Every structure is written in C-alpha cells, then in structure tokens.
Amino acid sequence: MEWTKIDFIIRSWIFSTLASSLRKHLVDLNPTTAKDAWTYIAGIFQDNKRPRAMALKVELRNLKLGDLSIDGYFQKIEFIVSVLNGLGSPLSNVDVVTFALEGLPSTYETISTVIVSREPFSNLKTVRSLLTTHEMRLKSRVQNPIVDATSASPVVLLAKSNTSARRGPSLEKVNKPCWSFAKGSCRFGDACKYLHNGVHGKSTLLPRTSGSASSVSNVTHSDLDMLQSLLAKFRLNAPNTSTPSPVAYTVSVPPGFPSVSA
Numbered sequence: 001m002e003w004t005k006i007d008f009i010i011r012s013w014i015f016s017t018l019a020s021s022l023r024k025h026l027v028d029l030n031p032t033t034a035k036d037a038w039t040y041i042a043g044i045f046q047d048n049k050r051p052r053a054m055a056l057k058v059e060l061r062n063l064k065l066g067d068l069s070i071d072g073y074f075q076k077i078e079f080i081v082s083v084l085n086g087l088g089s090p091l092s093n094v095d096v097v098t099f100a101l102e103g104l105p106s107t108y109e110t111i112s113t114v115i116v117s118r119e120p121f122s123n124l125k126t127v128r129s130l131l132t133t134h135e136m137r138l139k140s141r142v143q144n145p146i147v148d149a150t151s152a153s154p155v156v157l158l159a160k161s162n163t164s165a166r167r168g169p170s171l172e173k174v175n176k177p178c179w180s181f182a183k184g185s186c187r188f189g190d191a192c193k194y195l196h197n198g199v200h201g202k203s204t205l206l207p208r209t210s211g212s213a214s215s216v217s218n219v220t221h222s223d224l225d226m227l228q229s230l231l232a233k234f235r236l237n238a239p240n241t242s243t244p245s246p247v248a249y250t251v252s253v254p255p256g257f258p259s260v261s262a
Helices: 002-016 020-029 034-062 070-086 093-102 106-117 124-143 154-166 179-183 213-218 221-233
Strands: none
Touching: 002 020, 002 034, 020 034, 034 070, 034 093, 070 093, 070 124, 093 106, 093 124, 106 124
C-alpha cells in the first residue's frame, strides 16, 4: 500500500541520520513503523537532555579567552547557547554576558566594567562588538609602542644635536692665537676656533718660565712676524732669542773731553 512505502522511506531517513552506535540499538529494536523508531530515539534524548544541559553550562562558565581571538571566543559561546536552547534549557542574556566577561584576561577589565555599568544591559551582540574594538586597540598598541623619553629617542637625539649645534663658536678653524686663552682661560675650551699653544683643540696652558729661553717655544710665527714688523717700524733690531752676548757701545764726546768706552 502507499502509506507503507511512505513509512519505509521515513524510517530510512531516520536510520541514515543517526550515529553508528545509536543506529545499532535501533536495528536491534527493529521498529515496525517510523513512529516507533522516532518514539524510541526521542526517549533516549529526553533522558540525556538534562545532564547534557548541565555539562554545557559548566563548559560555558569555565570557558576562557586564552589564545583565541574575540571572534573565535564568541563563536564558541554562541554555539553552546544555541545547543542549550535546543535542549530546552536556555540561559538569560545577563548570564551569558556574565560568563563571557568572566573568561576575559585582565587586559579587558576596564571595558568589562563599562559594559556591566551600561543601562540598559547590553545584549551578546553588542558586547561582542565592543570587545572586538577593544581587541583592535590592544593590538595597535603592541605594534606601535609609545616612544620612551630616553637618550635613544629620536626627539631627544634631535634636542641634543640642536643643543650642541648652538654651543660654542663656528667649527671653522682660524690659524690665529686666542688672546683669551693667553690671558689665562678661554670660555670655549677645546671648541675654540683659535689656536691654543699653537694648536687647535688644546685647552690647557703650558707652563712658562719667565726670563728663560723655554718661553720662546710658546710664541707662534705670527707673533714673531708682528714683533719684527713693529721693531722695523721703529728702526730697531729684532730680539735675539739665544743667550745674549756682551755688546760694546762707543760714545762720541766733544773735543777737550776724554773718550769713554763701555
């Protein structure tokens, strides 16, 4: 008869959708109609529904973010919530959101406090969106850390270079003696563009002994040239830096006076 063919087709559908272990139990039972097969399967699931719902609630309560992304974390939460709804043990929105926030690390503590304090209480979809935005901010901070104010900082290096550029005279050296250094001190030190002791970059005065030949070494060629030009202007001989020798002077006297030699 026609209804027998339809019943056989429905029983075949039921058998094909069952797991192998459950299909074996159904084959052993050998139901004669599709209704008998469905009643047997419904009884098995009805008996396991409450323990399964309890196990899923415990799994949801213990779920942690860990290495998961916010998207992967909420996919697991939504799957468990969907199964619980199918088992007839749905959870309230407050419970689901609370379990989701409890599984987050301390880096999400601030945003979690904001979510809990909002009125009206946010649903799971809104909470997921807020946490995804916060996750993006955390990742951007790791990729672009704030520049620390240390000597390695580009800003500090720039400030140091500008400070050194403003300090001291021009770097162009001049082969002339530094009169301030000759007087005892030069405020520019080694950075002075003039000569210190006949060379550049020397800020320490060399000891001089007055009245001795060693002091001649502290006089530069430019100083000697200037001195010679001054002596020539006044028609004087240049000083001799070697040990002086006795010099005889002759003085002419009028007639009638004795001549004197020195």
